Amino acid sequence: MTGKFFRYTTVLAAAVMFASCSDKDYQVPQPKTELQNDAIKRSIGPNMAGLRMEFAYAMAIPAGKGKIVSAQVEASIAGAPATFLEHRSFYTNGSGADIGVVVGDPSENKGNTTSVTFTKDTMAATLRYYYVPADEARGKEVSFKFTARASNGETVSYDLGPYKIANMEMKLDIALADNGAKYISIADMAAYNQADAALHADKIDLVYLHRSIPNITFGHALVAPAADPQYLPGITLPAGVNRDAKLMKTWNLRDQQLARLSQGVFIDDVDFQKLTFGDVADYTLNLAKEYGVWVETADGKYRAYIFINAANSNKTAVISIKRYTMK
Structure with a gap:
């Protein structure tokens, strides 16, 4: 940044090695003198269409060798319009909070590529990349090529992937009411009132x-229309x-993407594929907050997992x- 550079930190390690009661010579490693980069995937759990995948892309060039002029990410499958590369470089302060500092113009999407042009005198930066899989990526694999360019003409790249995009779909926070929207469609992932149903x-x-x-003991219930x-x-x-x-009905299966709680538990395509229903009921009673219900439609087309985010006293x-499409 102008007047304020990110600087390399060289960690010196002293090692003493013994062999035949004599010391061996040790040389301090020399810092690299070229543009460097690294990338990691930060988000966890199944990768789903419409749901952000988060990456961190770090790049640096030694002092006196130039500055970073641009960064870009090329995806093998173009992301949805919400895909972007941060134009802020992030660091973690003493309290553990991520702090963003503007280093360039907002990113631009062109086809499969998302890029940022730097506007600050910057020799090191870590940018966040948010890739949102489009519907056409569902069930496919996607890879990423991260690239940084420096003012001295150097270019460096880092490849990540491939990552599988799940076939399943998700809908959050569907409101139900005993005297309102109580008819649930797995195909539409929606709830309808009496007239719309x-x-x-x-x-x-x-x-x-x-x-x-x-x-x-009845309470909150989900019942198939054909049930007794x-x-x-x-x-x-x-x-x-x-x-x-x-x-x-199940308990203690708090899928993190549905529940948005701290548990690192995720339902993925394979869970629906391997699920066995057998001779089970067409109703489930006495549901409460954080219960779950596995569902298979009568035609076998869909399997779903319904998580109870809230079960209120006002019905x-x-x-x-x-939801996973079986056929």
Whole structure:
């Protein structure tokens, strides 16, 4: 930066080695004199279309050798428009917080390439790169080539990948209400009210309801329309809403992308592929916050995992869904 350079830190290590009771000569390694770079993937969990993949790209050139003039990332598959390369260089302060300092103009996307032109006198920088897979990347692999250029004409590159983009899809924070949007479509990953459900009757897989029944533990429930009517008390189904489904309730499976909690647990494509339902019920009762429900639609086209983000006393709930297309 003008008037303030990022500087290399050379760590000197003294080593004493003994052989036949005599010291061996040790030479301090010489620092490199050329432009250098490194890159890592910071985000964890399955890579999904529409969900950011985060990388850190570091580059540096020794003092007196020039300055960095540009950085770019070329993806093997063009990212969605939300893809960008930070024009701020990040460092971590004494409190552990990431601090960004502007080093160039905002990035520009051209085809598969995202680039930043430096506007500050900079000899070292670490930029964040956020790649958002587009729908056409679903089920494919993507690789990245990071490149930095210096004012002395040097160019250096670093390759990362390939990374598989999952086939599954995700929808967060779908609001449910016993007296409102309670008809759930796995195909649409949406919830409809009574009137709208009739317009999407062939896609309704589940009904959300909440009941307080003496001597019965019912509470928050997800029930297939074709289930025994005793599990749908007080429900008059819209015309044509009659599909069945297989459901399995689980606890302590807090997928981080659905729950957005600290647990490093992730559901991926392979979990849906290997899942075995067998002879299971078409209803699940007494759901609570942070419970989960595995679902398979009657036609076997979709498998889904529904996470309960909230289960409220006013007969409402919030769910998030991961869905995998089986056929």
